[in-house]
Amino acid sequence: MAxxxxxxxxxxxxxRHGRSHEKGLASMLFLGALWLSLFFGIVVLVTLIVxxxxxxxxxxxxxxxxxxxxxLNPETAGVRASxxxxxxxxxxxxxxxxxxxxxxxxxxxxxxxxxxxxNRLIEVNLQNLAAVPSVIYGMLAxxxxxxxxxxxxxxxxxxxxxxGLLILPVVIISTREAVRAVPQEIREGSLALGATAIQTxxxxxxxxAVPGISTGTILALSRxxxxxxxxxxxxxxxxxxxxxxxxxxxxxxxxxxxxxxSESQEDYKVAAAAAIIxxxxxxxxLNGLAIFIRNHFQRRW
Amino acid sequence: MSTNEAAxxxxxxxxxxxxxxxxxxxxxxxxxxxxxxxxxxxxxxxxVVALLRxxxxxxxxxxxxxxxxGTNWRPNLDPVDYGVLPLVAGTFMTTAIALALAVPFGxxxxxxxxxYAADRTRRRLKPVLELLAGVxxxxxxxxxxxxxxxxxxxxxxGINVGFTNALAAGLILGVMIIPTVASLAEDAMSAVPQAxxxxxxxxGANRMxxxxxxxxxxxxxxxxAAVVLGLSRxxxxxxxxxxxxxxxPNLTFDAREGMQTMTGYIAATTGGENPVGSVxxxxxxxxxxxxxxxxxIVNIISIALVRRIRQVY
Numbered sequence: 001m002a003x004x005x006x007x008x009x010x011x012x013x014x015x016r017h018g019r020s021h022e023k024g025l026a027s028m029l030f031l032g033a034l035w036l037s038l039f040f041g042i043v044v045l046v047t048l049i050v051x052x053x054x055x056x057x058x059x060x061x062x063x064x065x066x067x068x069x070x071x072l073n074p075e076t077a078g079v080r081a082s083x084x085x086x087x088x089x090x091x092x093x094x095x096x097x098x099x100x101x102x103x104x105x106x107x108x109x110x111x112x113x114x115x116x117x118x119n120r121l122i123e124v125n126l127q128n129l130a131a132v133p134s135v136i137y138g139m140l141a142x143x144x145x146x147x148x149x150x151x152x153x154x155x156x157x158x159x160x161x162x163x164g165l166l167i168l169p170v171v172i173i174s175t176r177e178a179v180r181a182v183p184q185e186i187r188e189g190s191l192a193l194g195a196t197a198i199q200t201x202x203x204x205x206x207x208x209a210v211p212g213i214s215t216g217t218i219l220a221l222s223r224x225x226x227x228x229x230x231x232x233x234x235x236x237x238x239x240x241x242x243x244x245x246x247x248x249x250x251x252x253x254x255x256x257x258x259x260x261x262s263e264s265q266e267d268y269k270v271a272a273a274a275a276i277i278x279x280x281x282x283x284x285x286l287n288g289l290a291i292f293i294r295n296h297f298q299r300r301w
Numbered sequence: 302m303s304t305n306e307a308a309x310x311x312x313x314x315x316x317x318x319x320x321x322x323x324x325x326x327x328x329x330x331x332x333x334x335x336x337x338x339x340x341x342x343x344x345x346x347x348x349v350v351a352l353l354r355x356x357x358x359x360x361x362x363x364x365x366x367x368x369x370x371g372t373n374w375r376p377n378l379d380p381v382d383y384g385v386l387p388l389v390a391g392t393f394m395t396t397a398i399a400l401a402l403a404v405p406f407g408x409x410x411x412x413x414x415x416x417y418a419a420d421r422t423r424r425r426l427k428p429v430l431e432l433l434a435g436v437x438x439x440x441x442x443x444x445x446x447x448x449x450x451x452x453x454x455x456x457x458x459g460i461n462v463g464f465t466n467a468l469a470a471g472l473i474l475g476v477m478i479i480p481t482v483a484s485l486a487e488d489a490m491s492a493v494p495q496a497x498x499x500x501x502x503x504x505g506a507n508r509m510x511x512x513x514x515x516x517x518x519x520x521x522x523x524x525x526a527a528v529v530l531g532l533s534r535x536x537x538x539x540x541x542x543x544x545x546x547x548x549x550p551n552l553t554f555d556a557r558e559g560m561q562t563m564t565g566y567i568a569a570t571t572g573g574e575n576p577v578g579s580v581x582x583x584x585x586x587x588x589x590x591x592x593x594x595x596x597x598i599v600n601i602i603s604i605a606l607v608r609r610i611r612q613v614y
Contacts, residue, residue, distance in 0.1 A: 022507045030509045034417065037409025038426065041433045041479050048436070051448045103337035111331060112338065126341050127607075128600045131530060132593065133537025135567050136348060139589050143351030151577070165344055172341070198327045219435070226437025229539035229564070232571045233585075254439040254540070261443050261544055269447065276440050287435050291428050 049280065056273030064274050068240045069256065074267035077260075079275050085156070085243045085250035086225060086282075092160035092246055093167065093224050098217055100164075101171030102206075108172070109179040110201050130169040137166040138233025153234040157246045162230040167220040174216025178209040211297035215290045222286035226279065228254035253279045352593055355586035362580050368587065374550035374566075376584050383584065385591065387550035391467065391560035395542055398471025398556060399478060399535040404528055406475075407482030411527075414483070415490035416512045427484075434480035442544030445473040450545070465547030465559035474541050478531040485530060489523020490516050526606035533599040536564075537592065543568035563592050 067078025112119040141162035145153045152158075182205050190200040206213075236255050243250040253275060260272035360368070363383045371384015410430060414423050449469040454460045462468055493516050501511040517524070547559025548569050561569070570585055 024507070027507055027509045030513075031413075031417065034409045034413035037406040038413050038430070040406050041410070041430055041476060044476050045429075045433055045436070047448070048440070048444045051452075052440070052444065055447060100337045100340060103334045104341065107331075107334035107338040111334065122338055122341055124601075124604055125345055127604050128597060129341060129344060131533045131537070131596065131600045131603070132348065133539065133564060133596055135537070135539050135564055136352070136589055136593055138571075139586060140344070140348050140351045143347065143354075168344070169341065196324060196327060198330055222435055226435075226439065228437070228439045229543075229568060232568050235571065254437050257439050257443065258540060258544070261439070261446065272443060273447070276443060279437060280440065283435055283437060284432075287428070287432055 049277075052273050052276050052280075056270055056275075056277055059270050059274035060277070064271070064278070069238050069259075074263075074265050074271065077268070077271050079253060079256055079278060081239050081242060082251045082253045082256035082275075083278070085239075086253045088156045088243050088245070088248070088250060089159050089163065089252055090221060090225060092156055093163045094217075094221055096160055096164035097168050097171050097220070101168050101217070102175050102213065104168075105172045105175035105179060106201055106206070109176045110197070110205065126169050126172055130173060133229075134166055134227055135229045135233060137162045138230030140165060141230065142233060154236045154249055155247050156243060156250045158234055159231055159236065159250060159252070160246075162234065163224040163227060166227065166230060167224050170220040170223070171217055174220065175209070175213050178212025178216060179205060181212060182208045208299070211293050211299070215294045215298070218286050218290040218293070222283050222290070225282055225286065226254055228252070228258050231255050232258070253282075348593065352586050352590040355583040356590045358578075359580065359583035359587040362583075363587075372552055374561075376570075376581050381580075383587075385563075385588065387552040388561060388563045388566050388588065389591075390552050390554075391542070391546060391550070391562035391565065392536055394467045394554070394556055394560055395471040395474055395546055395562055396532060396535040398468060399474035400528070400532060402472055402475030403478045403482050403531055403535075407479045407527070407531065408486055408524065410479065410483040411486035411490060411524075412512055412517075415487045416508065416516060430483060431480050433476065434478075436477070438477065438538055438540040439544070441473045441477055442470075442541045445469045445541060445545035449473060460557065462557040463547070463559050465545060466557050467546050467560040468556040470542045470544075470546035471556065473545065474535050474538055477538065477541065478534045481534055482527045482531040485527030486520070486524045489520040489527065492523065493519045522606045522609040526603045529599055529603040529606065533596050533603065536599065537596050539564040539568050563588050567592075 063076050064078050065083065066080055067076055068080050069082075070077040108119070108122065112122075114120065141158055142153055144161055145151070145158050150158075186204050186208060187200055190204045191197070195203065231252055232255065236251050238256075238259060239249050239251050241249075257272050257275050257279065260268040260275065263269075368383050368385050370386065371382060372386050373382035373384045374387045375382040414426065418426065446465070446469070449472060450462060450464065450466060454462045454466075454469055460468070497515050497519055498511055501515040502508075506514070542562045542565045546562060546565055548561055548565065549559050550566070551558055551560045553560065566588055567585055570581070
């Protein structure tokens with residue numbers, strides 16, 4: 001009897017609010033659990049940055065940037081070589097992956113006939129490539145270098161081949177999404193005025209898709225900035241000079257951090273923590289730039 | 302093109318398909334674009350060839366069956382042993398821990414974003430969540446080694462774990478794949494037609510019941526694709542496990558111990574002491590091939606699952 005009354009009063013309040021027992025205990029607990037799972041990741045991220053910044057606090061000095069790595073004086077070892085190496089690597093990777101990625105995406109989105117089996121194969125293949133472990137790309141780059149008859153794989157160009165191939169599927173997939181978002185009317189208008197399909201793509205579709213393409217590309221590059229695994233396979237290690245060209249030997253920030261973290265001396269751990277903060281600033285800046293472009297330039301039709 | 306138009310006019314017709322009008326040099330451009338797209342196929346072929354050639358050399362020295370079923374991995378000791386199971390166990394353990402963390406948290410975040418959050422909230426929170434996937438893996442590895450193991454596991458929770466252990470590596474691996482799981486699962490749930498939710502609410506169900514009993518089952522294949530893709534990421538991740546899970550091949554079911562994974566072995570062995578062409582050099586590619594095949598199978602399952610949701614709605 002008592003149960004019936006509760007049920008009645010509950011459904012009555014529910015009806016008044018337009019929904020039934022939305023504020024019940026189970027519902028509130030469920031919503032709480034969802035909140036928790038959303039904020040768990042954010043809490044971990046903040047903890048990571050704060051605890052690493054505390055670890056590295058002793059090394060936020062100019063020597064960190066201006067010095068080379070040192071086996072004699074770990075307390076003043078710096079990231080100069082790897083910082084420049086990472087910058088050269090990014091530039092070269094972008095020069096290789098971005099034009100090819102955009103070209104492939106434009107072909108697949110604007111010209112390819114989706115009914116053909118080979119175009120469908122490319123599609124499935126891209127989805128798989130985007131999820132191939134990054135170490136594998138290091139092995140591929142070694143093989144490509146061997147194809148050109150060089151055993152010297154720890155140079156900027158080979159590193160950029162590894163990272164460029166790694167991010168190519170991501171660049172293609174995000175560029176396709178940006179190109180797909182351009183409304184069909186724009187293409188039809190251009191074609192109706194007498195432009196050819198290629199002119200339409202070059203003068204109408206691509207300019208309209210630039211914000212979307214840049215967002216995707218910058219995010220892909222920010223992923224490449226943090227990659228160490230494929231570079232390890234190229235034998236990238238410590239160098240004591242500033243990389244200065246495509247064929248220069250190099251090392252990169254993540255490889256440097258890996259090396260220092262693997263050392264047992266405490267001074268190297270501190271240097272690694274400080275270097276992580278430098279790397280995180282680069283990654284956060286790239287992500288921030290991508291989000292800025294998305295929010296301010298991306299058009300919604 | 303002028304012949305086309307002339308023919309069209311002569312027949313009293315308008316040439317319908319304007320896309321077929323092309324200038325000769327545009328054929329060249331189109332060829333270049335097509336070449337760029339075909340490059341992706343070439344990459345896959347390149348990966349297979351790059352892995353297979355040294356791996357075949359390896360399997361001429363070590364029988365495939367011994368490699369796949371052996372329980373001792375001692376490539377640098379005398380007598381050498383090339384049983385890959387300890388490395389597979391390490392990968393399995395860290396991946397299982399990662400999924401145990403990432404599946405509930407990732408799906409919870411996806412449900413909130415898709416079913417509860419207002420549009421503005423979702424647009425603000427999603428980039429923050431995606432930043433978790435953007436943190437370099439070597440940074441996560443450092444964090445697992447320097448903070449999770451000593452402070453969280455040994456300190457707060459009082460678990461007796463080793464300096465390197467599969468538990469810390471697996472947990473951080475899980476954090477890394479939360480955005481992968483959340484983002485794809487949210488896409489799948491957002492693709493569920495609004496009419497299903499309205500129907501459920503009209504029958505008197507509340508939001509929780511609608512989310513769990515209507516939206517979740519309707520989006521199930523997309524959600525499983527999200528989980529499977531997260532799994533693939535966890536299997537292939539290198540730097541976290543190389544730093545935090547240790548360098549000792551260890552066939553155990555105790556996550557408190559250090560366990561080397563397949564990717565961890567590859568990262569640790571690339572130091573350069575192995576001359577090109579030697580058996581120890583070729584082991585890298587044998588393990589790499591196994592890793593590639595495993596992730597390929599997982600990826601294909603994920604792609605097939607995604608394809609299924611597209612067909613339903």
